[in-house]
Amino acid sequence: MHHYAALLRAVNVGGTGKLSMAELRAMCEQLGFATVRTYIASGNVVFESALSEANIKAALERTLKAYAGKPVGVLVRTGKELAAIVDANPFASAQPDRTVAIFLDAAPPANTLATASGINTEEIALGTREIYVHYPDGIARSKLKIPAAQMGTARNMNTVARLAEWTASRPA
Numbered sequence: 001m002h003h004y005a006a007l008l009r010a011v012n013v014g015g016t017g018k019l020s021m022a023e024l025r026a027m028c029e030q031l032g033f034a035t036v037r038t039y040i041a042s043g044n045v046v047f048e049s050a051l052s053e054a055n056i057k058a059a060l061e062r063t064l065k066a067y068a069g070k071p072v073g074v075l076v077r078t079g080k081e082l083a084a085i086v087d088a089n090p091f092a093s094a095q096p097d098r099t100v101a102i103f104l105d106a107a108p109p110a111n112t113l114a115t116a117s118g119i120n121t122e123e124i125a126l127g128t129r130e131i132y133v134h135y136p137d138g139i140a141r142s143k144l145k146i147p148a149a150q151m152g153t154a155r156n157m158n159t160v161a162r163l164a165e166w167t168a169s170r171p172a
Helices: 019-031 053-068 080-088 156-168
Strands: 002-009 034-039 042-050 073-078 099-103 123-125 131-132 153-156
Touching: 002 053, 002 080, 002 153, 002 156, 019 034, 019 042, 019 053, 042 153, 042 156, 053 073, 073 080, 080 156, 099 156, 153 156
Parallel strands: none
Antiparallel strands: 002 042, 002 073, 034 042, 099 131, 099 153, 123 131
């Protein structure tokens, strides 16, 4: 069994008419994932599975599409990958709630930095399958647009660290 975190993209979580974390946990359990646990109502779920990342992604996306009636993107990372993302954070000295990792399915394109627009005080760096962004003035005030991030999903570094902790501490 491997420890994974799945991050849902562009889905409403919590509240009426939305995907609750209880429903997300139940979906994961029905797919055969073990020790399923969700983290805050923003589409983060941690679990164990013998399946590959690609099979987990496909199964979750298929189940979520059936539930929502539209495609829902899912980004999957192992516990080791999450720990590496935390360790590689180029903005580790910045406030973790003002720094995000934007998770992607593949490596960011080489032209990611060149195609970004609306840069003011933000700092951007490329990771393995993520884009790091530090928003010194806060995300709400930013006009930053990163075309390569359109199919990704962002989590602040507090969340990434917690998911890394949960996937690392899970019994094998």
